[in-house]
Amino acid sequence: MTRKLLILLLVFLPFFDPNAYRVDVLATAALYALLALGLNIIVGFAGLLHLGYAAFFAVGAYTYALLNLNLGCPFWVGLPVSAAAAGAAGFLLGLPVMRVRGDYLAIVTLGFGEIVRIVVTNLEEWTGGPNGLLGIGHPVFFSYNFGVDSKPYYGLLLVLAAVVAWACSRLARSRIGLAWVAIREDELAAECSGIDVARFKLLALGLGGGIAGLAGCVFAAKQGTVTPDSFDFILSVMVLAMVILGGLGSVTGVILGAAVLSIAPELLRSFAIYRMLIFGIVMILLIRFRPQGLWGTAQIRKEMKGRHVSA
Amino acid sequence: MSLLKVDRLTKRFGGVVALDRISFSVERGRIVSLIGPNGAGKTTLFNCVTGVIRPEEGSILFGEENPDALHRCAPHEAARFGLARTFQNIRLFSNMSVMDNVIVGTHARRTAGLGEALWPFGQEARQERRWVQDRALRLLDQLGLELFAGRLAGTLSYGQQRRLELARALASDPELLLLDEPAAGLTYQEKQELSGFLLELKSRGLTILLIEHDMKVVMPISDWVVVLDYGAKIAEGPPKAVQDDPAVIEAYLGIRVVG
Amino acid sequence: MSSSELFLQQVINGLTIGSVYALIALGYTMVYGIMQLINFAHGEVFMVGAYLGLSVILAAGLQAPAAGSLAWFLFLIAVAAAGCAVLGLIIERVAYRPLRRAPKLSLLITAIGVSFFLQNAVMIGYGAQDRYLPSLLPAVTWGKGAVTVTPLQLMIFVVAFLLMVLLHRIVYATGFGRAMRASAQDPLAARLMGISVDKVTALTFALGSALAGVGGVLFGSHYSTVNFHDGYLTGLKAFTAAVLGGIGNIPGAMVGGLLLGLIEGLSAGYVSTQWKNVIAFAVLVLVLLFRPRGLLGERVAERA
Numbered sequence: 044m045t046r047k048l049l050i051l052l053l054v055f056l057p058f059f060d061p062n063a064y065r066v067d068v069l070a071t072a073a074l075y076a077l078l079a080l081g082l083n084i085i086v087g088f089a090g091l092l093h094l095g096y097a098a099f100f101a102v103g104a105y106t107y108a109l110l111n112l113n114l115g116c117p118f119w120v121g122l123p124v125s126a127a128a129a130g131a132a133g134f135l136l137g138l139p140v141m142r143v144r145g146d147y148l149a150i151v152t153l154g155f156g157e158i159v160r161i162v163v164t165n166l167e168e169w170t171g172g173p174n175g176l177l178g179i180g181h182p183v184f185f186s187y188n189f190g191v192d193s194k195p196y197y198g199l200l201l202v203l204a205a206v207v208a209w210a211c212s213r214l215a216r217s218r219i220g221l222a223w224v225a226i227r228e229d230e231l232a233a234e235c236s237g238i239d240v241a242r243f244k245l246l247a248l249g250l251g252g253g254i255a256g257l258a259g260c261v262f263a264a265k266q267g268t269v270t271p272d273s274f275d276f277i278l279s280v281m282v283l284a285m286v287i288l289g290g291l292g293s294v295t296g297v298i299l300g301a302a303v304l305s306i307a308p309e310l311l312r313s314f315a316i317y318r319m320l321i322f323g324i325v326m327i328l329l330i331r332f333r334p335q336g337l338w339g340t341a342q343i344r345k346e347m348k349g350r351h352v353s354a
Numbered sequence: 355m356s357l358l359k360v361d362r363l364t365k366r367f368g369g370v371v372a373l374d375r376i377s378f379s380v381e382r383g384r385i386v387s388l389i390g391p392n393g394a395g396k397t398t399l400f401n402c403v404t405g406v407i408r409p410e411e412g413s414i415l416f417g418e419e420n421p422d423a424l425h426r427c428a429p430h431e432a433a434r435f436g437l438a439r440t441f442q443n444i445r446l447f448s449n450m451s452v453m454d455n456v457i458v459g460t461h462a463r464r465t466a467g468l469g470e471a472l473w474p475f476g477q478e479a480r481q482e483r484r485w486v487q488d489r490a491l492r493l494l495d496q497l498g499l500e501l502f503a504g505r506l507a508g509t510l511s512y513g514q515q516r517r518l519e520l521a522r523a524l525a526s527d528p529e530l531l532l533l534d535e536p537a538a539g540l541t542y543q544e545k546q547e548l549s550g551f552l553l554e555l556k557s558r559g560l561t562i563l564l565i566e567h568d569m570k571v572v573m574p575i576s577d578w579v580v581v582l583d584y585g586a587k588i589a590e591g592p593p594k595a596v597q598d599d600p601a602v603i604e605a606y607l608g609i610r611v612v613g
Numbered sequence: 614m615s616s617s618e619l620f621l622q623q624v625i626n627g628l629t630i631g632s633v634y635a636l637i638a639l640g641y642t643m644v645y646g647i648m649q650l651i652n653f654a655h656g657e658v659f660m661v662g663a664y665l666g667l668s669v670i671l672a673a674g675l676q677a678p679a680a681g682s683l684a685w686f687l688f689l690i691a692v693a694a695a696g697c698a699v700l701g702l703i704i705e706r707v708a709y710r711p712l713r714r715a716p717k718l719s720l721l722i723t724a725i726g727v728s729f730f731l732q733n734a735v736m737i738g739y740g741a742q743d744r745y746l747p748s749l750l751p752a753v754t755w756g757k758g759a760v761t762v763t764p765l766q767l768m769i770f771v772v773a774f775l776l777m778v779l780l781h782r783i784v785y786a787t788g789f790g791r792a793m794r795a796s797a798q799d800p801l802a803a804r805l806m807g808i809s810v811d812k813v814t815a816l817t818f819a820l821g822s823a824l825a826g827v828g829g830v831l832f833g834s835h836y837s838t839v840n841f842h843d844g845y846l847t848g849l850k851a852f853t854a855a856v857l858g859g860i861g862n863i864p865g866a867m868v869g870g871l872l873l874g875l876i877e878g879l880s881a882g883y884v885s886t887q888w889k890n891v892i893a894f895a896v897l898v899l900v901l902l903f904r905p906r907g908l909l910g911e912r913v914a915e916r917a
Contacts, residue, residue, distance in 0.1 A: 092718055139902050145717040146651050147901050150852065154898040157849075161891045210472055217471035218464055225458045228447035235404055237433035237462025237526055246468070276845075280725055287722060319733035326726030327708055330719045342449050342506075349714040 057197055067193040068309050070265070073200035074258055075301040079285040080207045080294065081254030085133075086283065087292035088211075088220065089247035090227035092149035094279050095156025098136070099252040101163060101274035103129040103259020108176045108269045109169075118182035118264050125260035126253045133252020134245055141241045156279055164271040175270030179263050189264070196265045203261070204298065207254055211294045214250075223247065227346070284326055290339025291347065299338060355418040357382040357561050358403070358530060363412035363425070365398055365585075372398045373409065374585040380530070380578075382418070385552060385562045387572045387593075390582035391605055396565045397442055399582070400532055403563075404439050405432040416530070434462045438528035440519045442535050442565075448508030452499060455507050455518055456490040459525025493521045497551075513544045524555075531555070531562045537571045549575050573597065581605070618759045623882035624875065629766045629835065631874015632773035636828035637851035638858070638866035639780060640701075640821025646797040646861030646912055647817055649717075650709060653724030656848015657731035658700055658822045662693040662829025663839040664735055667746050675749065682749040686834075689749070690772065693826035701822025705815050728844070736841040743840045746833040769831045776824060777867050783820070784863055793817055797861065797912065846890065850877070853897040859907030868909060 057066045078100065085093045103125040110116035110124065136155050140148055163170045170176065182189045182199070189195040214220050222243050225233035234240050263269050281304065289300020308318055329336065334347030356379035365373040372395045380386045388396050401407045403414055405427045415421035422435045438459070447455050464486060470479040494500045497517040502510060507518060516536060523531060533552075537545050549571055552562060556575075566572045572579065572593070579596040581589040583605040589596050596602055637659050644652045666689040669675075675685060708727050712720055750768060754761040784790035795803040796813045804810055832847065833839040850873060858869025876896060880889040900907065 086718075092721060094721075143901060143905070146649070146721060147856075147905060149717070149721055150651065151898055151901045153849075154894045154901070158891055158894050158898065161888075161894070165887055165891070213474070214471050218461065218466040219468065219471050221454060221458060222461060224450060224454075225447055225461075228449060229445050231406070231429075232441070232445040232447065233458070234429040235406070235433060235439055236458050236522065237430050238458070239428070239430045280729075283722070316737060317733065319729045320737065323726040323728070323730030323733065326729070327723050330715075330723045330726070331711055334715075334719055345449055347716065347719050349712075349716050349719070 054201065058194055063193060066197060068306060070193045070197040070200060072302045072305040073197055073204055074262060075282065075285060075305045076204045076298045077200060077207060077258045077261075078255060078282045079289065079297040079301040080204065080211055081251045081258070082282050083251075083286050083292065083294070083297045084211065084214070084254070085247050085251035086286055087297070088215065088223045089244055090223070091244060091247065092145055093152045093251075094149045094276070094283070095136075095152035095154070095159075096251070096255060096282050097274040097276065097278040098156040098159040099129040099133055099255035100259045100262070100278070101159060101269075101271070102132045102252075103256030104263040104269045104274070105163065105170060105176070105259075106256070107260040108179045108263045111180045111263075112176060112178065115180075118180065118260070119184075121264075122257060122260050126256040129256025129259060130249045130253030133248040133250075133255075136252075137245050137248035141244060153276065153279070156276060160271050160274055163274075170271070173271060175268055177268045179267050179269065181267065182264050191265075191267070193265075196261065200261060203257055207257075208294050208298060215292075215294065219243065219246070284322070287326075287334075288329060288336050290336035291343050293336070293338050293340065293343070296336055296338030300336060303337075356380055357416065357418065358563070359413075359415045359421070360399075360403070361413045361415070363399070363402060363409050363414060365395075365402060365407065365409045372585050373402070373412075375412065376582070376585075376587050377412075378580050378587065378590055380561060380563055382529075382561050383556065383559060384577040385556055385564060385575050386578045386580065387564045387566055387576040388580050388582065389566065389569075389572060389596075390588075393584075394582040395585040396582055397534055398585075400439065400534055400563075400565065403432070404437055404532065405429040430462070433526060433528075436526075436529035437532060438523035438526050438530075439532040440516075440523050440534055440536060442538070444512075444515050444519055446507045446515055446519055446522075448506065450507055451503065452494065452505055452507050452510065452518055453487075453490055453503040456493055456521045456525045457486055459522035460486050460489060462526050490521075490525065493524055497521045512539055513541070516540065516544075520551075529561060531560055532564075533562065534565045535567065536564070537566055537568045545571050569597075615759070619882060620879075621760045623878045625760070625762055625766065625878075626881075627875040627878020628871060629769050629874070630832075630877060631854075631871040632769050633828045633832045633835070633870075634847075634851045634854045634874050635867045635870025636773050636776065636824045636831075637847065638855040638870045639777070639863065640825045641852050641855040642858070642860055642863060642866040643793070643797075643817050643821045645855070647793065647800075647814055648709070648713075650720050651724065651852065652709075652818075652821075653721065653848075654704060654708075654727035654731060655821070655825060656844035656846075656851065657728050657735075658697050658704075658844075659825040659829045659832070659847060659851070660839070660841060660844030661700060661731060661735065662697045662826030663746065663833035663843065664739060664744075664829075664841075665693045665696045665826065666690075666830035666833055667739070667744055667839055670747065670749075676747065682751070686749045686768070689830050690827050693830045694823040695826075697826025697829070698819040698823040700826075701818040702815055704822075705818040710811070710814075732841050732844065739841065741841065743838040746837055746839050748834040748837060750834075765834055769835065772827065772831065776827060780820070780824070781863065789813070789816065849897065850893050853893060853900065856900050856905070856907055857896065859909040859911045861912035862907065862909050865907055865909035865911075869907065872908075 057069050060066050082096050085091050106125040106128040107121040110121050140151050143151055164173050222238045225238060226240055226243060230240055285300040285304045286297045288304060290296030335344035358380040361377050363373050363376040390396055402409045403424055405424060406429050409425050414424040416424050416435055424432055464482055466479050466482055470476050494503055497520060499514060499517055510518060537548055553575055576593050579593050580587060581596055581602050588601045588605060589599045640655050641652060644650055669689050669692050704727055708723050712723060748765045750764040754763050756762055784793060792808045792813050795808055796810045800810050854869035854873040855866050857873060858865025877889055877893055880892045
């Protein structure tokens, strides 16, 4: 009971925090939590090595930006549309890769991610090129304009993350979740047991993409601008690292992983120049000594350490 | 009309002819055994029947009326049509519980999808889940694995794992069961139990197609035997007839029987 | 410049950069053949090679073109090769060997971790901005009409060609090469034959890394700049080359490298430099989707 009170306290405290910078960091953490939840469906649940997640984030952000700037589309309409667009991107980019084997899949998704980013950068008349798009409208909730204050975004992202987290927990325990585990364990046996493997992989990609789309829309609305270099490979790796740190497949784990990896760099500002260095070392050590992350299950540890030939 | 009709099935891997115009049928309610020396193409045949690989020529029809064309379908479709199989090298979901392994077997018979996963108030979903768990427990019970329901599948003994694979296959309530060397690695006692169990399945109306090397398992329970060698069918018939067939003896022992 | 001259020039440029891609691709392909690992950090080794060259130039206070510059140039190459070979050995031993039987995701993350570490380490040591790497060879150009070749370009061809021939001899005409190929085809059987697959793997890494290091010096000299971020992009292109030729296939890496270089050169000439990277990535994606075994076929061990 006290633990739940503590969590509630931590969650609601930022609304009363006068330090705008701190609240902004937390809002960013909530954004990353949302992204981590989405990628967790793809990598953690369905077991697909994906290195191009940033592309779906970009699709969501640019979809809202373009709709808002060109059609005056309000945020609350843009939100589901961005999610749908990014989800469709996940699905469409997933169609050709159904038969690609594991490590090649990672490189293909990386390739897709980079192609999306470079194309967005080069199509200047549509996307504003390297300078991006500016003046994107903030959300307006019953005549309250979110503006540039981080607090309402924090609240919104919290709600979104909570809903998505709840949905993921339910998915994990459903027939779909079981099918995903079976696919991870032995794709052939899963297929012969009646599981349409391609369909479930595409489902994971669509859902994961859609969630990134949600995050992208909120991101664009908060920043007011979108530029292509926010959506690079480093971001894809960062979100992946959050998922792994938190514990592949663990819903609460990846939220915490996102929180740690987005807040830690702020706390260690003086070491900013060493950020990637530390990050790299952490990743190496993590996989070597604690592949199940901080909150992953023993089962995940076994999966990450490698199979020994069974009986 | 047969339950399964294989007609002039041909499969090539590059220059190698793995299956050469194989034709045979399996009648409903029978136990048919597929035997032959190693490399004869038996598992390849299974793979074609279950949709894992696609044959170059020939057809595989499943079902007496409006048969489904198995030679052109995907494995999960074959499962939905009513086929279930086990594998030569056990392919269990080792890091899943025994119970979950069997529940995965019911996948094709369930309808719960995204909506049911996300909507917590569905009556149907809850009923389906209950049905699935009952069925799984009953199967585990029949195969003597009910005590291991919560254990990880990878921790079971070899014989137990074979039984689990069988339970998973039966979970989908198949019409045709394909077993790839189910007796391999079993003790004498376990083989006896297996034979008894297969006969019991037959008495309940199940049709079984069996790849097996152990003649002491094959002969007593089979209604029909088909013999393959180097991808071709060299004999078929009731067990006793096949056993005495000179072509079969030559294939297995490499000596020609004179007279 | 007439159209045929443009074409010829782009071909020359393309083959130049293609030789560099081939050198790096060889490292990818050898390691994948023996370990089924996409060595994500290989591009970084290439980058380190370039910086090693820079370090020698800075330490010796060289200006371009210095006296006895050919000798210095070869010295740069030797230093880069040796330094990167050692780096490769360290990476293999520390990061990859403990994970030998881990699934692909684990190896991939580790490789990315190594890549980030190296990138950042170089950035901290040498700064984030582009560094000037003078080509030590004379800046004359030879050619007919508008088509030119520089001594550096010729040097790149020659060095790359010689190294590839050397590698080919090592792999196909020595005992070590035989051990390499055996380990790549069937590690278990190789062990049973008394081959220390661990040692062979380590040396394969060293060899591939040395070649990448040389590629780094050549690349840096050609473009006159080095940046800590070069490894990522060039690494991916070299990987594309390796897959294009057929992963695990050594002649394939050479063919793939030259071919990719040509494609890139012609794209830069006829499409635009802006889009040439997209074209490289598109080649990568298309090959992996539609012909993953490459042009000459892949040669990968059966994973136990």
